[in-house]
Amino acid sequence: MKRLDEIPKKTLFEVPEGYFDQLPGRIQARISEPEPQVAWGRLSLRYAMPLIIAGAVATFLLTNRPEGTPEEVIASIESEQLVAYLGETEINADDILDAVMLESIEVESLELDAIDDLELDEGVFGELEGIVVDSLKN
């Protein structure tokens, strides 16, 4: 039995008993949860990054007792030096994301990735066809 059309169509997978009876209620409960009201919650990464950089440098500078307020000292440091400092630390993207509570991407700004790189053999198509992305926005 080597041809696909010779194989009966059936699923290998099972679900726990009562799963579909309970799922709507679980989804409803999550939808009904209040949005977390955290000051950081609405910051996107692009706003959080400068704050993280400033915070990391402020911590460093405060422990070394520089003259002036932390804000004044940070303002006097070149951005490239701040970035280089972060590069020498163990901070990675996941640490930054964990440190700042981020909202998930608002669905209104959701731009669905088109399935844009269906992998096709050279013999079928020489290159991928262009993809048209349909936005969910009105």
Added chain:
Amino acid sequence: MDDVELLAKIRNPETRSYGFNMLVRTYQQKIYWLVRKMVIDHDDADDVTQEVFIKVHKAIDTFREDAQLYTWLYRIATNECLSFIKRKRRRFFLPLADVAGEMTERIEAYEVAPGDEIQKKLQKALLTLPDKQRLVFNLKYYEDMSYGQMALVTGTSEGALKASYHHAVKKIEDFLKND
């Protein structure tokens, strides 16, 4: 309740909760099984399915009724599946082969009746396909979705989808022959 009635219930603030609950009940199995076939594990499928409906709930007011509700739901679900698999790979720093390998191990662990061993082989064959090609295969083979509908769901041309599906069939049959 048809889609028009569902949407009317949802758009009415007094019946919104009831209407959305009905939408979930109407589509939960279709969405779940689409997701499950992609992510294999039930707990992962449960997470992704919930995320799909939560996103649907957030975006339902932006849904343009010139499109079919079913197509729109599938579009969100397929995108969530692919995003989930990509995130899983990134989070665990797993190369493509290892994510597929992990899912293949789950398939291998399933106990099946002797006559259903071929189903396990088929699932293992599917896991050798790139994620998007596997998605196209599942939509065509298991859902019997038309290429026209699939083009709306995936935002890809019918020609590319047909080619991808037939290429997937060939790869699967070669795998089954050699396994």
